[in-house]
Amino acid sequence: MLLDVMQAGGGFILLEDSVQCSARGLLRCFIHAALKRGEDVHVLGFESPETQVCAGLDSSSVQRLHFHKGFPDPLGWTCRSSFTVERFTSQHITQLIKDTQHAQASVLVVDSLSMVLRHHDPVVFCQTLQELRKGGVIKTIIGLLHSDLHQQGIVGIVCHLADTVISVAPADNERLSVAKTTRRTKSGKVMQEEEYFSVSEDAALSVQAKPRQPGHVQRERDVSEADPTSNLTFNLRLSEDERKAKEKVALPFVFSQQKKSALLRPTPGSGRIVYEPDANDDVDEEDPDDDLDV
Amino acid sequence: MFPELNSILNSTPDSFKSSDFILVSDRRADASFLIHHYLSFYLRAGCKVCFLGLVQSFSHYSAVGQRLGVSLAQAREKGQLVFLEGLKESFGVLLQDTSQETQPLSYLRSPGAGLEGLFRFVESCVRQSGDGNAGESWGPPVLLIDDLSVLLSLGVSVGAILDFTLYCQATVCSELQGNMVILVRCEEEDADDDEEGSNLLQRGLVHQCNLALHVEGLPTGYCRDIHGQMEVWWRQRGETIYNQRKIFHFKVHDKGASFFARGTSSAVL
Numbered sequence: 252m253l254l255d256v257m258q259a260g261g262g263f264i265l266l267e268d269s270v271q272c273s274a275r276g277l278l279r280c281f282i283h284a285a286l287k288r289g290e291d292v293h294v295l296g297f298e299s300p301e302t303q304v305c306a307g308l309d310s311s312s313v314q315r316l317h318f319h320k321g322f323p324d325p326l327g328w329t330c331r332s333s334f335t336v337e338r339f340t341s342q343h344i345t346q347l348i349k350d351t352q353h354a355q356a357s358v359l360v361v362d363s364l365s366m367v368l369r370h371h372d373p374v375v376f377c378q379t380l381q382e383l384r385k386g387g388v389i390k391t392i393i394g395l396l397h398s399d400l401h402q403q404g405i406v407g408i409v410c411h412l413a414d415t416v417i418s419v420a421p422a423d424n425e426r427l428s429v430a431k432t433t434r435r436t437k438s439g440k441v442m443q444e445e446e447y448f449s450v451s452e453d454a455a456l457s458v459q460a461k462p463r464q465p466g467h468v469q470r471e472r473d474v475s476e477a478d479p480t481s482n483l484t485f486n487l488r489l490s491e492d493e494r495k496a497k498e499k500v501a502l503p504f505v506f507s508q509q510k511k512s513a514l515l516r517p518t519p520g521s522g523r524i525v526y527e528p529d530a531n532d533d534v535d536e537e538d539p540d541d542d543l544d545v
Numbered sequence: 546m547f548p549e550l551n552s553i554l555n556s557t558p559d560s561f562k563s564s565d566f567i568l569v570s571d572r573r574a575d576a577s578f579l580i581h582h583y584l585s586f587y588l589r590a591g592c593k594v595c596f597l598g599l600v601q602s603f604s605h606y607s608a609v610g611q612r613l614g615v616s617l618a619q620a621r622e623k624g625q626l627v628f629l630e631g632l633k634e635s636f637g638v639l640l641q642d643t644s645q646e647t648q649p650l651s652y653l654r655s656p657g658a659g660l661e662g663l664f665r666f667v668e669s670c671v672r673q674s675g676d677g678n679a680g681e682s683w684g685p686p687v688l689l690i691d692d693l694s695v696l697l698s699l700g701v702s703v704g705a706i707l708d709f710t711l712y713c714q715a716t717v718c719s720e721l722q723g724n725m726v727i728l729v730r731c732e733e734e735d736a737d738d739d740e741e742g743s744n745l746l747q748r749g750l751v752h753q754c755n756l757a758l759h760v761e762g763l764p765t766g767y768c769r770d771i772h773g774q775m776e777v778w779w780r781q782r783g784e785t786i787y788n789q790r791k792i793f794h795f796k797v798h799d800k801g802a803s804f805f806a807r808g809t810s811s812a813v814l
Contacts, residue, residue, distance in 0.1 A: 270751045273786055298711065298753075300719050323715030326708060328661055329668075369704040399748050421788065450786075 252432045252444040253417065253458050257284045260358065260391040262414030263384055267406070269399045272421045272428050276450035278362065278395050279304060283454045285358045285391070286312035292358045293348055297321035297336055297366040304362060307453045317351060325366060336370045341382035348388050356390040359383065363395040364409065373405050380412055422447055427459070546585045546613060549804040553777065553793065554756070558590035562782070563685055564718045565725070568754040570747050572731045574773050576760035578797050580691045581606070583726045585613040588620050592723070593683035595670040597663075597690045599631035612800050625683055627670045656700030660709035668716055671723065686723035688713055693750075694730045694743045703741045707749045714753060755780055763794075770812035772796050775804070 256264060257280060264281070268274035282305065285292050292315060296304055301318045308316065324332035334347070339361075348357050361367065368376055383389055398406045398418070410416050416433045427447045434442045447459045480487045489497065501507070551557055569579045584606065587594050598606060606628075607617040620626035629649060638650045649666035652658070671686035696706055710727065717723045729750060731743045751757050757778040763771060771794045779787040795804045805811075 270748050272788065273752070273781065276786055300715075323712070323719060325711070328664065328712060369707070397749075397752055400745065400752070425789070 252434060252442065253430050253446050253448060254456065256415050256417070256432060256434065257281055257456065258288075260285060260288065260290070260356075263380065263392045263394070263412060264415045265364075265410060265413035265417070266393065266395045267398045267410070267416060267418040268395070269397065269420070272419045274395055274417070274419045275299065275303070275362070276454070277417070277419060277430070277448075277456070278360065278393065279306070279454040280450055280456040281393050282316070282358075282360055283308070283312070285393075286315055289315070290356045290358050290390070291315050291317070291348075291351060292360060293317045293319065293351070294360045294362065295319050295321055295334060295339070295344075296362050297325040298363050319347065321366075326370075336367055339367050339371060339376075339379065341379050341386065344379075344383060345386055345388050357388060358391045358393065359389050361392070361394045363397060365395075365397040365400050368396075368401060368405065368409075373408060377408060377412060380409075384412075430458075546589060547582050547802050547804070550579075550582060550802070551586075553804060558586055561586075561590065561724075563722045563724060565756060566714050566718055566754045567724065567726045568729065568747075568750050568757045569726060569760070570729045570731055570750075570757065571760040573733065574760045574762050576728060576730075576758070577601075577691060578802055579758060579760070580689065580726070580728050581609045581613060582802070584617075584689060585610055585615045587687045587689075587724070588615045588617075588625065591625075591684045592687045593625060593627075593671070593673075593685075594620070594687045594689060595627045595629075595667060597629045597631065597667070597688075599629075599690070599695050600692055602632060603628055603630050629666065652696065652701050653699065657702070659705040660696070660701065664709055664712050667713055671717055671721060686717055686721055688717050688723070688725045688727075690725075690727045692728035692730055694746060697741075697743060697746065703746045703749065706746055707753075710750060710753060751778075751780070755782060760795075770796060771810050774807070 266274040266278055266281075282292055282294065286308065294304060294316065296318055298321075300322050301320070305316055305318055319334040320332050321334050321336065322332075324330070325336050327335040327337070338344075344359065348359070351357075371379075380392070383392060394409075394413075396406065396409060414435055418431045420429045420431070422429045424447075427449050429445060430448050431445050432443065436442075449457055451457070546558070556562065567583070569576050569583075584594070584596065588610075596606075603617070610617045617626060617628070621628060631650065634650055635653055638648060638653050649663050651662040652660055667688060671688065693706060693710075697703065713725060717725050727750065729743065729747050731747050757776075757780060759776045759778070760773055761776075762773045764774075774792055774794050776790060776792050779789045781787060792807060793804045794807055794810060795802050796810070
């Protein structure tokens with residue numbers, strides 16, 4: 252599903268990562284895929300330089316890529332940036348995109364949303380994102396979020412806004428990482444898939460369903476072939492007659508209708524008590540406790 | 546300078562990677578011996594060093610530096626080392642009536658305002674043309690900070706510190722091709738990890754850095770011959786993301802520290 256999301260685009264795609272595994276490589280793949288589709292890509296780079304996010308592009312793609320320099324001055328301290336974090340509002344961004352000529356389906360990439368959340372109120376931020384989604388000027392929004400730098404609640408809010416959430420984690424294999432994709436369609440159906448992927452130097456994404464480990468498969472086959480009733484000094488198997496007799500046995504506490512009625516019918520000569528008084532017993536009919544020596 | 550650490554990290558004063566952001570962190574241990582290592586390493590390499598010593602006095606570093614073979618006083622006189630002594634200068638800020646935004650320690654008066662003043666000090670220091678008294682030019686600039694988590698206890702927010710380190714990385718590492726070494730001390734992990742604290746700061750810095758060295762005590766307890774374990778985490782280098790981790794044991798001596806693979810301590814073999 253990861254490749255489908257990357258190639259189709261559309262909606263708000265959230266890339267979630269942590270210190271264990273960075274999703275910036277995956278972000279580069281998404282940018283390359285969008286450029287190959289012929290879309291205009293606007294990158295708001297606050298956290299990393301242009302070279303790190305947009306390397307390895309051919310000349311035709313470079314024309315459609317607009318890197319708005321937040322880094323190295325995302326807060327405007329040295330007055331060298333073209334887009335500061337404070338200007339992350341729907342009016343400014345929409346204006347920015349409308350300023351580019353021949354704007355077709357535009358893709359907005361934010362690196363990273365964590366930087367924006369640090370400087371904006373979460374509620375205002377969510378409103379901005381929602382306005383951008385419904386604005387009609389932007390077709391796809393791709394954001395990178397560091398999930399371990401925010402409270403759980405805030406991460407949950409941003410995930411809720413997203414149409415697709417891709418969380419990356421390290422896999423046992425050092426060369427691969429695991430991506431868990433959760434996709435919500437307009438009808439409300441939720442699809443989830445877990446895949447292993449790796450990103451090459453030139454931002455090519457290769458996805459595998461499971462890592463290839465031949466040793467594991469062979470071990471499973473061995474276990475299913477062992478037969479416990481063979482090679483014993485006693486016989487554990489049943490012949491046909493023995494099996495039929497076994498199935499006919501009535502279990503002790505399973506009652507059939509006949510057995511129930513037989514038990515409930517009183518039979519003569521059963522259940523009578525006969526009492527013969529002893530010599531020491533002085534049975535007084537009026538006071539039965541009289542023989543007690545109290 | 547510790548030769549064994551140099552071979553682990555594959556760097557010598559003559560050839561080391563530039564544009565590196567190295568994060569040194571510790572938890573219930575003391576990783577300041579690594580700061581002394583990097584101080585002597587970069588001074589020997591001939592780099593211009595800007596050292597923000599927020600927790601110790603100059604004479605402390607100078608005394609340890611002498612045992613490692615570098616003279617800090619001499620380096621300061623020549624102009625190779627610029628030392629901001631946080632403890633001494635803080636009096637000046639607190640006793641003055643007026644304070645400007647651009648003073649380096651202005652966060653002491655208004656911690657909510659952020660660390661822009663400190664960044665301006667760092668910027669002016671690393672951008673100075675490297676001319677020593679004898680007209681020598683120094684190598685790429687290096688920023689050393691010991692330690693950053695003390696700012697949290699002074700009221701500065703985690704977000705402001707992360708912005709400051711981002712700006713320092715942009716200026717020192719990306720633009721001037723220099724290096725940066727920052728020490729952060731973490732507390733115990735507890736259940737409320739969402740709150741602002743040194744653990745959140747450490748996570749944010751790990752996201753930004755290229756190499757993370759984390760020092761902890763041995764998980765099995767105290768040992769006389771092994772002082773602790775150090776985890777080396779190679780994160781990324783430009784566009785390539787490595788994500789490779791290794792753990793070493795170390796022992797700190799009078800004049801250095803020795804590092805060895807787990808289980809190969811000289812007391813055991």
